[in-house]
Amino acid sequence: MSRQPMLCIAGGGTGGHVMPALALADAARNKWPELKVQFIGAERGLEARLLPERGESVLLLAMHGVKGAGLLQKIRVLAWELPRSVLNIRRSWKNMRPDLLVGVGGYASVSGVLAALTARVPVVLYEQNAMPGIVNRYLARFCSQIMLGFAAAASKLSSRAHMAITGNIVRDSIAMIRWTHHQPPCLLVMGGSQGARVLNENVPDACSLLVQKGRSFTIIHIAGNDAEARSSVINTYAKAGIKAEVLPFCDDMSAFYAAGDLLIARSGAMTVSEAAMCGMPAIFVPLPHAADDHQRYNALAQQNGARVMDQKHISASSLALEIEDLLFNEKRLAAMSRDALQQAPKDAVYKQLDVLSGYLAKAGSKP
Numbered sequence: 001m002s003r004q005p006m007l008c009i010a011g012g013g014t015g016g017h018v019m020p021a022l023a024l025a026d027a028a029r030n031k032w033p034e035l036k037v038q039f040i041g042a043e044r045g046l047e048a049r050l051l052p053e054r055g056e057s058v059l060l061l062a063m064h065g066v067k068g069a070g071l072l073q074k075i076r077v078l079a080w081e082l083p084r085s086v087l088n089i090r091r092s093w094k095n096m097r098p099d100l101l102v103g104v105g106g107y108a109s110v111s112g113v114l115a116a117l118t119a120r121v122p123v124v125l126y127e128q129n130a131m132p133g134i135v136n137r138y139l140a141r142f143c144s145q146i147m148l149g150f151a152a153a154a155s156k157l158s159s160r161a162h163m164a165i166t167g168n169i170v171r172d173s174i175a176m177i178r179w180t181h182h183q184p185p186c187l188l189v190m191g192g193s194q195g196a197r198v199l200n201e202n203v204p205d206a207c208s209l210l211v212q213k214g215r216s217f218t219i220i221h222i223a224g225n226d227a228e229a230r231s232s233v234i235n236t237y238a239k240a241g242i243k244a245e246v247l248p249f250c251d252d253m254s255a256f257y258a259a260g261d262l263l264i265a266r267s268g269a270m271t272v273s274e275a276a277m278c279g280m281p282a283i284f285v286p287l288p289h290a291a292d293d294h295q296r297y298n299a300l301a302q303q304n305g306a307r308v309m310d311q312k313h314i315s316a317s318s319l320a321l322e323i324e325d326l327l328f329n330e331k332r333l334a335a336m337s338r339d340a341l342q343q344a345p346k347d348a349v350y351k352q353l354d355v356l357s358g359y360l361a362k363a364g365s366k367p
Contacts, residue, residue, distance in 0.1 A: 010040035010112020011104035012047035023169040042108040061085040089115035100359035128269035130297035167345025168273040173254040179279040179337040188260035189221040204236035205316035219244040267299035276344040281336035282306040305340025
């Protein structure tokens with residue numbers, strides 16, 4: 001009787017790590033129905049809520065990050081939490097060791113990768129961003145392979161790393177959306193799951209300036225979970241007489257993208273990949289404090305499909321100029337849409353599964 005194959009996916013913390021992990025897991029289970037998938041995450045990460053809600057098998061670690069931490073916390077993490085987490089992972093594999101571990105980023109990924117390396121389990125890293133994080137830049141030389149969400153990341157890694165440029169998997173419901181022009185045009189605003197203060201404070205004022213110039217348009221604005229900030233956004237749009245839908249978050253991202261003509265957003269890896277797949281023209285405002293400035297590299301990877309604005313230059317007037325230059329120019333938007341589609345990771349699923357197949361071939365594949 002053949003042994004059930006097992007894939008372990010380690011990492012998380014934010015939606016930028018958790019959602020790609022889930023997309024990869026779903027694609028792998030669809031191809032290999034007998035595959036068992038185990039997740040490793042952190043008790044303080046998004047995965048602690050999202051994965052149990054989905055009924056996933058997940059080992060949650062009591063760990064803290066070290067970026068920006070004081071000396072005592074760094075010592076505690078490296079001398080106590082990290083070794084203990086590695087041992088906990090090894091114990092969880094006592095009865096069934098995985099055939100492959102995929103590290104998707106976040107500090108729980110480090111524990112999973114170290115546990116796999118010490119247990120002689122093959123490791124594939126999955127770097128979603130155009131600028132690899134410092135951990136992946138270091139670990140890549142010890143792992144079997146690294147999958148890259150953006151081709152630009154390849155030049156930032158050691159030549160010893162075995163790289164596969166796969167792109168980031170975009171959910172099917174979003175991948176089916178294609179940009180179309182609406183009348184009146186619709187502006188989409190998205191600052192990530194936590195919102196973005198700079199967008200919440202400046203986009204409504206910028207739109208008010210455009211209304212004063214006689215421009216007509218609608219807005220869908222994902223403002224985040226801060227009720228006070230969301231109320232301020234709603235009031236500004238209402239005073240300007242703008243038809244606006246202001247949401248704390250969005251459960252139906254396919255409908256969100258389908259409704260828009262132009263997107264203003266942070267440039268996390270999945271936002272950039274989703275916009276490209278939909279052919280959505282965009283203005284990206286990279287988070288200036290993102291690790292290794294990776295959001296700027298993500299945005300620049302979109303080339304002519306998007307414009308990039310530096311946060312320190314953001315104001316209501318500067319945003320109004322950019323929005324006006326794009327939102328009301330259908331030909332310019334259509335050209336940006338075509339350029340965005342050229343960068344879209346259309347075959348990311350097949351490329352990532354091709355990498356995994358070298359380690360999970362024992363699973364019965366669907367025809």
